[in-house]
Amino acid sequence: MASQGTENGEFSFPRTPKGRNGLPKIQTHGKKEDQICHDDSGPSVKAQTIDELHSLQKKRSVPTTPIKGGTQPAFNAVSEEERQKQQLQSISASLASLTRETGPKVVRGDPDRKAETPRAHVTHQRHHVHAPTLSTSDSSLKFTHILYNLSPAELYEQAIKYEKGSFITSSGALATLSGAKTGRSPRDKRVVRDDTTEDELWWGKGSPNIEMDEHTFLVNRERAVDYLCSLDKVYVNDQFLNWDPVHRIKVRIVSARAYHSLFMHNMCIRPTPEELEEFGTPDFTIYNAGMFPCNRYTHYMTSSTSIDLNLGRREMVILGTQYAGEMKKGLFGVMHYLMPKRQILSLHSGCNMGKDGDVALFFGLSGTGKTTLSTDHNRYLIGDDEHCWSENGVSNIEGGCYAKCIDLSREKEPDIFNAIKFGTVMENVVFDEHTREVDYSDKSVTENTRAAYPIEYIPNAKIPCVGPHPKNVILLACDAFGVLPPVSKLNLAQTMYHFISGYTALVAGTEDGIKEPQATFSACFGAAFIMLHPTKYAAMLAEKMKKHGATGWLVNTGWSGGSYGSGKRIKLAYTRKIIDAIHSGSLLEAEYTKTEIFGLEIPTAIEGVPSEILDPANTWPDKKAHLQTLTKLGGLFKKNFEVFLNYKIGSDNNLADEILAAGPNI
Ligand SMILES: Nc1ncnc2c1ncn2[C@@H]1O[C@H](COP(=O)(O)OP(=O)(O)OP(=O)(O)O)[C@@H](O)[C@H]1O
Numbered sequence: 031m032a033s034q035g036t037e038n039g040e041f042s043f044p045r046t047p048k049g050r051n052g053l054p055k056i057q058t059h060g061k062k063e064d065q066i067c068h069d070d071s072g073p074s075v076k077a078q079t080i081d082e083l084h085s086l087q088k089k090r091s092v093p094t095t096p097i098k099g100g101t102q103p104a105f106n107a108v109s110e111e112e113r114q115k116q117q118l119q120s121i122s123a124s125l126a127s128l129t130r131e132t133g134p135k136v137v138r139g140d141p142d143r144k145a146e147t148p149r150a151h152v153t154h155q156r157h158h159v160h161a162p163t164l165s166t167s168d169s170s171l172k173f174t175h176i177l178y179n180l181s182p183a184e185l186y187e188q189a190i191k192y193e194k195g196s197f198i199t200s201s202g203a204l205a206t207l208s209g210a211k212t213g214r215s216p217r218d219k220r221v222v223r224d225d226t227t228e229d230e231l232w233w234g235k236g237s238p239n240i241e242m243d244e245h246t247f248l249v250n251r252e253r254a255v256d257y258l259c260s261l262d263k264v265y266v267n268d269q270f271l272n273w274d275p276v277h278r279i280k281v282r283i284v285s286a287r288a289y290h291s292l293f294m295h296n297m298c299i300r301p302t303p304e305e306l307e308e309f310g311t312p313d314f315t316i317y318n319a320g321m322f323p324c325n326r327y328t329h330y331m332t333s334s335t336s337i338d339l340n341l342g343r344r345e346m347v348i349l350g351t352q353y354a355g356e357m358k359k360g361l362f363g364v365m366h367y368l369m370p371k372r373q374i375l376s377l378h379s380g381c382n383m384g385k386d387g388d389v390a391l392f393f394g395l396s397g398t399g400k401t402t403l404s405t406d407h408n409r410y411l412i413g414d415d416e417h418c419w420s421e422n423g424v425s426n427i428e429g430g431c432y433a434k435c436i437d438l439s440r441e442k443e444p445d446i447f448n449a450i451k452f453g454t455v456m457e458n459v460v461f462d463e464h465t466r467e468v469d470y471s472d473k474s475v476t477e478n479t480r481a482a483y484p485i486e487y488i489p490n491a492k493i494p495c496v497g498p499h500p501k502n503v504i505l506l507a508c509d510a511f512g513v514l515p516p517v518s519k520l521n522l523a524q525t526m527y528h529f530i531s532g533y534t535a536l537v538a539g540t541e542d543g544i545k546e547p548q549a550t551f552s553a554c555f556g557a558a559f560i561m562l563h564p565t566k567y568a569a570m571l572a573e574k575m576k577k578h579g580a581t582g583w584l585v586n587t588g589w590s591g592g593s594y595g596s597g598k599r600i601k602l603a604y605t606r607k608i609i610d611a612i613h614s615g616s617l618l619e620a621e622y623t624k625t626e627i628f629g630l631e632i633p634t635a636i637e638g639v640p641s642e643i644l645d646p647a648n649t650w651p652d653k654k655a656h657l658q659t660l661t662k663l664g665g666l667f668k669k670n671f672e673v674f675l676n677y678k679i680g681s682d683n684n685l686a687d688e689i690l691a692a693g694p695n696i
Pocket residue numbers: 394395396397398399400401402403414415432433434435436587588599600601602603605
């Protein structure tokens with residue numbers, strides 16, 4: 031390699047073929063045949079101008095499906111042009127104003143490449159009226175360009191060219207900023223309360239569903255649609271949710287940013303070209319006008335952010351937040367409504383499968399380890415965050431993963447680290463301005479830095495993302511009080527108790543000063559996303575676990591040896607050993623003792639884990655402080671559970687009493 035000269039950063043002249051250093055000589059007296067100077071180094075290109083040369087670079091995408099039934103066009107085959115026209119009409123209908131008869135002209139393609147836009151693909155929005163009308167508003171005179179299901183490479187170019195804060199990092203991922211919001215805004219979620227949802231949904235204390243009326247929804251919908259149609263271009267993604275083919279949902283996402291389009295490209299299931307041709311009308315549509323605020327004068331609005339769900343119309347409107355997780359979790363809420371109607375349980379859980387087909391679910395609130403622990407080099411990944419459990423087994427709802435990046439390291443989480451490459455969207459990370467190397471420890475923008483990548487980026491992803499009935503149900507809690515054991519085995523009633531409680535305790539705030547752990551209870555480990563009363567999901571889980579003989583476990587991925595401040599977070603390597611012992615079945619065979627207050631069964635030994643940490647009572651230097659903290663946490667659990675006491679759980683009347691008895695005893 032020495033002949034290449036510049037490899038070590040030093041500069042040298044290239045050698046000539048004869049081995050002499052120096053520049054090649056310029057020949058002023060060329061060949062005799064003609065007097066024009068030629069560069070004969072290779073064959074020339076078939077172009078007369080630079081523009082022509084550029085036009086050679088790109089060839090048209092291959093028509094997606096070969097015409098069915100051999101070379102003869104099938105009797106009812108739709109021409110490519112006709113199909114594109116239908117697609118555009120469907121998008122035009124999505125973008126239609128509900129109050130005006132005419133809207134913008136919808137056209138396919140990038141507005142910056144006008145010459146490439148075939149005029150045939152222009153669709154007028156004209157509703158109710160069939161005869162040509164005169165335009166009565168300026169908005170009906172303009173074009174809105176549709177960038178439909180663009181590829182990651184195209185979206186990269188769009189983001190880098192048009193969206194400030196978009197950069198390619200050294201690993202090839204796209205770094206973006208989500209704007210003022212770097213997390214979800216649950217207090218700004220609104221759900222339309224109508225005659226149907228009134229009875230079906232969970233309303234009132236503890237419920238994530240804050241009501242709005244149909245009229246206000248339409249006001250916000252119009253605001254979002256007007257904003258989107260005022261732009262030169264919008265991104266449209268047509269994709270699927272749920273890998274179970276029978277219960278698959280078609281979703282359309284209309285957004286203003288390439289970042290949002292690439293995020294959803296990664297997070298939803300990507301249709302094949304054939305599936306896209308037959309996509310038709312979506313089952314659910316998101317209008318993401320996140321850069322544009324809602325109007326505070328609008329009824330029900332308490333901030334300039336509003337995330338509005340209308341189950342009757344099958345639509346969601348996003349105003350005033352660009353955090354992409356709103357779309358992901360918004361659709362999850364929709365699944366939490368649609369799936370239980372079909373007797374399918376929707377779950378805020380990770381899921382993986384061993385070589386022998388044993389499936390494990392990982393429940394837990396944000397930051398407790400669903401993504402980290404379900405991404406396991408020795409097992410097949412089914413999904414990291416959202417699943418369905420039906421009569422056929424489990425299926426992932428999504429087509430991608432959304433991993434926390436803070437303090438990410440190649441050593442501890444190699445599969446996630448390596449998934450951060452071309453195509454991956456990284457939100458709010460900080461990187462070196464020159465090398466574009468990401469500093470995973472930097473919290474300057476937010477602590478909630480994230481990477482969204484297609485699930486295939488994990489080497490042992492199970493595609494299609496489905497599996498048999500779970501054998502283990504692992505409830506993760508990051509207990510910053512440091513009193514829950516690293517692992518305990520749960521009976522069914524205890525599993526229900528902890529599932530309904532949905533406990534975790536993170537450390538509040540990032541300001542300096544005293545940081546007290548903050549207990550969080552979120553029913554079903556995802557109260558922000560559920561639509562029905564928690565006991566509905568809990569009863570379904572109990573029924574399924576019983577029927578399929580699954581074992582429940584409670585795993586503390588939080589503190590040991592004291593609360594936050596004096597103790598330390600349990601080493602990820604130990605948690606992995608604990609999880610290994612659950613998967614292998616060896617933990618089921620272990621010897622157990624019972625803890626005080628919570629009555630949890632804890633093993634006395636696990637391979638690869640120091641035995642003394644298995645009982646928190648051993649690890650606290652101050653025994654009195656331990657008992658006090660344990661009692662305090664038990665009290666918080668009891669207080670939280672009070673709201674569930676009046677609810678019937680499932681058809682089994684005794685279950686409610688049994689579940690209550692499975693809680694802490696103080
Ligand atoms: N013992 C441990 N077990 C699990 N995770 C740990 C442990 N110690 C530290 N961590 C860190 O805690 C974080 C767990 O976050 P993870 O992304 O897995 O959360 P999640 O449950 O998937 O949350 P979300 O629903 O918000 O995506 C990771 O950053 C991981 O590195």
